[in-house]
Amino acid sequence: MPLLSGSSPESSSAANSEQTPAQQIESLRQQLNEHNYRYYVQDAPSIPDAEYDRLMRQLQGLEEAHPELQSPDSPSQRVGAMPLSAFSQITHSIPMLSLDNAFDDDEFNRFNQRVKERLGMDDEIEYACEPKLDGIALSIRYEKGLLVQAATRGDGTTGEDITQNVKTIGSVPLRLTANDASGELPEVLEVRGEVYMPKAGFEKLNKAAAEAGEKVFVNPRNAAAGSLRQLDSRITAKRPLEFCAYSVGEVSDGFMPEHHSEVLQKLSGLGFRLNPELKVVTGVQGCLDYYRDLGERRDQLAFEIDGIVFKTNRLDLQAELGFVSRAPRWAIAYKFPAQEEMTLLKDVEFQVGRTGAITPVARLEPVYVGGVTVSNATLHNADEVARLGVKIGDTVIVRRAGDVIPQIVSVVAEKRPDDARDVLFPAACPVCGSETERAEGEAVVRCSGGLVCAAQRKEGIKHFAARKALDVDGLGDKLVEILVDQGLVNSLTDLFHLKVEDVSALERMGPKSAQNLLDALQKAKQTTLPRFIYSLGIREVGEVTAKQLALHFCDLAAIRNATEEQLLEVPDVGPIVAHHIVTFFRQPHNLETLDALLAEGIEWPAIEARPPAEELPLAGQTLVLTGTLNQLKRNDAKAALEELGAKVSGSVSKKTHLVIAGEAAGSKLTKAQELGIEVTDEEGLLALLREHGKL
Numbered sequence: 001m002p003l004l005s006g007s008s009p010e011s012s013s014a015a016n017s018e019q020t021p022a023q024q025i026e027s028l029r030q031q032l033n034e035h036n037y038r039y040y041v042q043d044a045p046s047i048p049d050a051e052y053d054r055l056m057r058q059l060q061g062l063e064e065a066h067p068e069l070q071s072p073d074s075p076s077q078r079v080g081a082m083p084l085s086a087f088s089q090i091t092h093s094i095p096m097l098s099l100d101n102a103f104d105d106d107e108f109n110r111f112n113q114r115v116k117e118r119l120g121m122d123d124e125i126e127y128a129c130e131p132k133l134d135g136i137a138l139s140i141r142y143e144k145g146l147l148v149q150a151a152t153r154g155d156g157t158t159g160e161d162i163t164q165n166v167k168t169i170g171s172v173p174l175r176l177t178a179n180d181a182s183g184e185l186p187e188v189l190e191v192r193g194e195v196y197m198p199k200a201g202f203e204k205l206n207k208a209a210a211e212a213g214e215k216v217f218v219n220p221r222n223a224a225a226g227s228l229r230q231l232d233s234r235i236t237a238k239r240p241l242e243f244c245a246y247s248v249g250e251v252s253d254g255f256m257p258e259h260h261s262e263v264l265q266k267l268s269g270l271g272f273r274l275n276p277e278l279k280v281v282t283g284v285q286g287c288l289d290y291y292r293d294l295g296e297r298r299d300q301l302a303f304e305i306d307g308i309v310f311k312t313n314r315l316d317l318q319a320e321l322g323f324v325s326r327a328p329r330w331a332i333a334y335k336f337p338a339q340e341e342m343t344l345l346k347d348v349e350f351q352v353g354r355t356g357a358i359t360p361v362a363r364l365e366p367v368y369v370g371g372v373t374v375s376n377a378t379l380h381n382a383d384e385v386a387r388l389g390v391k392i393g394d395t396v397i398v399r400r401a402g403d404v405i406p407q408i409v410s411v412v413a414e415k416r417p418d419d420a421r422d423v424l425f426p427a428a429c430p431v432c433g434s435e436t437e438r439a440e441g442e443a444v445v446r447c448s449g450g451l452v453c454a455a456q457r458k459e460g461i462k463h464f465a466a467r468k469a470l471d472v473d474g475l476g477d478k479l480v481e482i483l484v485d486q487g488l489v490n491s492l493t494d495l496f497h498l499k500v501e502d503v504s505a506l507e508r509m510g511p512k513s514a515q516n517l518l519d520a521l522q523k524a525k526q527t528t529l530p531r532f533i534y535s536l537g538i539r540e541v542g543e544v545t546a547k548q549l550a551l552h553f554c555d556l557a558a559i560r561n562a563t564e565e566q567l568l569e570v571p572d573v574g575p576i577v578a579h580h581i582v583t584f585f586r587q588p589h590n591l592e593t594l595d596a597l598l599a600e601g602i603e604w605p606a607i608e609a610r611p612p613a614e615e616l617p618l619a620g621q622t623l624v625l626t627g628t629l630n631q632l633k634r635n636d637a638k639a640a641l642e643e644l645g646a647k648v649s650g651s652v653s654k655k656t657h658l659v660i661a662g663e664a665a666g667s668k669l670t671k672a673q674e675l676g677i678e679v680t681d682e683e684g685l686l687a688l689l690r691e692h693g694k695l
Contacts, residue, residue, distance in 0.1 A: 021066045025074075032075040032322045033175065070129065071175040073146045082525055086231070087160040090151040093250040096139055096508035097156060098326050099309065099333040105288060108310075111332045112284050117311060118321055118329065121423055124283035127312040128247055128260045129290045131277045132333050134221045134304040135196030136228055139249050140166060145176040145185035152228070156326055161231035165228055165550065169195065171244075173271035190249030191267060198226040198302050201240025215387075218409045219340075221305050246309070247274040259313050277301075280313055298336065340399045341374075342412060343367035346381065347421050348392055349559060352431045352455035356447040356539075360385060361422060362396070362408055369400045377406040383443035385423050389413075393420035431455045434587045439539075439576050448580075450537045452589035458484050460537055464492055468543055469535035470602075473520040474513070482506055495521055525602045529556060532604060536594070539580040547639065548572045548583075553690040554607040560585045560594075571613065616645025617692050624652050626669055627662030629682050637685060640694040652677065660685045 032055055064069050072562050102108040115125055126129065137153040150158035150166035166172055187312070197205070202220040209216045217223035227239035245267045257263060268274050280439050281290055291308050296304060312318050312330040321329040344365040351359050360379040367374055376399050379385050388411055390396060395415035400406040427444045429436055434449025447453050450460050461480050465472035471496075483489040488502055498521070503514035526528065527535075533556075534546035541549070552558045552570045559581070567578035584590055613619055623646045625634060637660075638648045652659060652671045659672040659679045672679050680688075689695045 003400065021062055022069055025059065025062050025066070025069050028055055028062070029071075029074055031055055032059065033173070033177075036195055042183065054056060065437075067694075071197045075174065087162060087229070089154075089158050090149065090161045091158050092139055092151065092156070093141075093190065093233045095326070096137060096153045096159070096249070097323065100327045100333055102332050102334045106201050107469070108287065108291075108332065109284055112287075115321065119317060123568045125317075125462050127281050127310045128313045128514075129277075129279045129281055129287065130309045130311070131275055131294060131301075131303075132217075132306040132307040132309045133194040133196045133244060133275070134280045135194040136221070138162075138166065138193055138243070140172065140191045140193070140243075141250075142186075142191070144187060145178075146327050147172070147174050160226055160229075164233040165230060165236040166195075168233055169241045169243050171242050171273045175396060177269070177271045180589050185270075186252040186255045188250055188252050189255065189270075190251065191245050191272060192247040192249055193243055193245040193272070195224055195228060195241055196220065196303055197227070197239070197241055199304065200302065211555050231610065238352075242303075242684075244275060246275075256315060258315060260311050260315060260318070261313055263315075269619045287334075295336055307333050311331050337368070339369060340397055340409070341367045342395055342397055342571075343374075345390065345392055345394045345396050345408070349372050350426055350430050352447055352453065354430060354456055354459045356429075356450060356453065356456050357381075358425065358429070358436060358445045358447060360425070364398065365394075367398060369398055369406065374398055374400055374406045377408050377410060378520070381443040382420070382425060382438065382445055389421055391420035393415065393417050418479045424517050429453060429455075430647055434589055435583060436600055437579070437583050439579070446539070448539075448583045448633055449538075449587055450584070451593040452587075454490075457490065459497070461492065463537045464535045465495070465524075466535075469531055470516075470524040471531070474517045475520065479506075479509075479517075492593060493600055496525075525600065527602065527604050527605045529554075529607055532556070532602065533559065536584070536590075540577045541581065544642075545570075545572050545577060547642075550607055551610055551643065554609050560591070566635065610643070613645055616643075619645035621645070621657040622647045622649050622655055624649050624656055624659045624668060624672070625662075626659060627665030629662045629685075630681060631686065637689075644689075644692050644694065 010101075035055075059074070063076055100111070101110055112125065116122070117446045119125075120346075137151070138149050138161070139152075140147060141149040146165075147167065149161065150163045150172075150645075151161055153159055156491070162684065176189070178185055197220040199220060201216070204218040205223060217226065223239070223408060225240060227236050227241055230236045238529065238680055245264065248263060248267070248350060249256075255266070257266065264274055264278060271348070277294060279290060281287055281689050287308075287310050294301075294308060295306070310332055312321065318328070318330040323329060345362050346365060347363040348360050349363060351361055354361060359381065362377045364375050366378060376656055379390070380386070388408060390408060390411050393416070396408045397410045397412065398406055425438075426436055429447035429449055430435065432447065432449040432453040432455075434453060435446050436445050437448050438445045445454065450456055458480055461484065462477050464470060465475040465480070475495075479488075483503075483506075484497075485649050486506065490493055498518060500514045500518060501512060503517060504511045509517075509530060523649040529550040530543070530547040533549055534543055548571050549559055549567075553562065564575070564578040566584050567573050567581055568575065573581075610616070618641065623641055625637060625648060639646050647655065652668045652675065654675060656672065656675075656677050659668065659677055660682070661669045661679055662682050669679065686695060
């Protein structure tokens with residue numbers, strides 16, 4: 001149960017140890033059922049996760065100790081049972097009917113007119129309106145208040161027995177709650193409804209699958225269907241499924257009221273979740289207003305819907321209207337425009353993003369999807385192209401949900417023509433012509449021309465001027481955007497050719513601000529080699545790596561000409577980083593820009609060659625900084641220690657040689673003392689740095 005608002009743990013009572021085991025178990029079951037109802041049905045949880053888990057563990061312990069007291073309706077049964085070998089078949093006592101569809105106002109008007117004519121009524125019909133959830137229809141059977149069976153719709157007459165899986169869904173009550181003063185429950189009650197996966201849960205599930213290298217689901221409906229049809233209910237138990245009731249099947253005498261909307265309210269009182277968008281309206285106009293209102297809010301809903309179901313609200317009128325074939329005459333589904341359609345993939349073009357990522361974009365035969373005409377769709381990256389197995393010339397299924405960029409979700413393999421072509425990523429950037437590269441283990445192909453690629457211009461300039469790079473005071477992200485958009489800066493060297501009159505004419509800039517910026521640019525020309533290397537924006541080359549490169553090679557020319565083998569000798573440089581560095585300095589455009597920057601007067605103090613790593617005074621030692629330093633910045637202290645050959649770690653272990661503890665040092669200091677590791681304070685650090693000429 002996710003942690004939401006609620007009372008403190010003390011507000012929930014556990015089982016009383018003075019009670020018998022049977023009484024304790026019953027008390028715990030009642031508490032857990034109540035908390036499940038409050039969370040899953042009322043959306044008003046009253047206890048936090050930790051307290052809920054404590055109650056559940058207590059119940060499980062008692063049931064394990066007293067197996068004779070176990071019960072199929074216990075909340076502990078939601079965790080999933082052992083895998084099945086196959087699903088058995090169930091015949092529905094009352095068939096699960098399909099619905100006729102309407103796709104425009106005229107078709108809905110004709111449905112309404114047929115209803116009135118069959119009933120011989122002139123008055124407007126009252127309709128119950130329900131969002132048509134895009135999920136899986138279920139029938140759940142209760143006998144004497146206990147869940148005994150759950151089945152899929154199947155062919156309407158026969159479905160699959162998925163009782164164990166449905167028991168794992170928190171919004172499905174295992175035992176009904178009496179909803180009137182009599183406290184009586186129907187002898188038999190079949191509840192019909194939809195199992196679905198909320199959008200947030202679907203996104204989280206797919207993200208976890210992608211990170212684990214597993215196949216992702218195409219949409220929430222497929223995810224819900226796949227989760228319900230797991231032979232191992234323990235897998236279903238981990239999936240974020242919900243159940244909304246929308247009608248009943250077989251019921252005992254005396255249960256049914258006069259209106260469909262009242263049936264739903266009775267189900268709510270028995271412990272079932274209802275859709276929060278349920279409404280009763282009168283006449284065609286009321287239905288159409290509801291349809292359009294929900295259609296406009298469709299993308300903001302927490303769940304996927306593909307239309308609206310309208311049902312004649314009076315049950316006696318439903319009985320009079322009856323059925324035709326497999327569909328009732330008293331209900332219809334008014335569908336929203338389809339969000340998935342088939343079309344032809346005519347070509348693939350490649351776009352370069354602001355970070356150099358090259359994205360394949362499918363050019364499609366225009367198709368109407370989700371209320372708009374779609375002619376382009378993203379293919380994301382090389383891994384997605386491979387996963388789909390898509391080729392140019394394929395017939396594909398395109399999906400569009402709300403404002404999300406349309407995407408290809410699958411290929412119709414049987415329609416593939418003989419002349420279908422593979423999707424080949426470009427070897428050169430389509431914008432600047434620089435080499436493209438794809439690092440091992442990455443899905444994204446990138447342009448290596450960071451300094452010159454127009455697509456990456458803004459991000460490159462922002463990085464170049466950042467505080468940890470050349471530190472150009474006053475050149476923030478917004479100003480960079482304006483300078484590029486106004487055409488005043490098209491390359492890094494253009495920064496040093498800006499004129500006061502041009503800059504002062506920009507929004508929120510005056511002559512003084514403009515002059516301050518130009519002065520800051522001139523000042524930034526005096527930098528250090530590590531800062532300059534970092535400012536170039538070479539992939540995977542951060543501050544630490546830039547500093548290690550500078551200390552190892554001492555000269556920019558040596559770095560420019562270094563081979564991958566030579567770069568691998570540098571601490572903090574592995575094969576991937578070495579490849580990125582060599583690729584960067586291999587691009588003629590990058591070298592031209594580099595030479596132009598140096599011609600502008602960017603310079604730095606010479607760096608003396610340092611001794612081999614093994615000869616440094618702190619070589620082979622691991623140090624840990626903890627607490628607050630008053631005389632040094634933490635990063636400066638770390639850098640100085642690393643220049644002396646030390647490895648500065650973020651955690652204390654048996655391999656730690658020295659812990660430097662500033663003020664308010666916490667758990668790291670405690671652990672060092674427990675392990676008997678040498679500890680010094682800030683004064684000891686300063687003495688160490690002075691001893692080796694770093695202060």
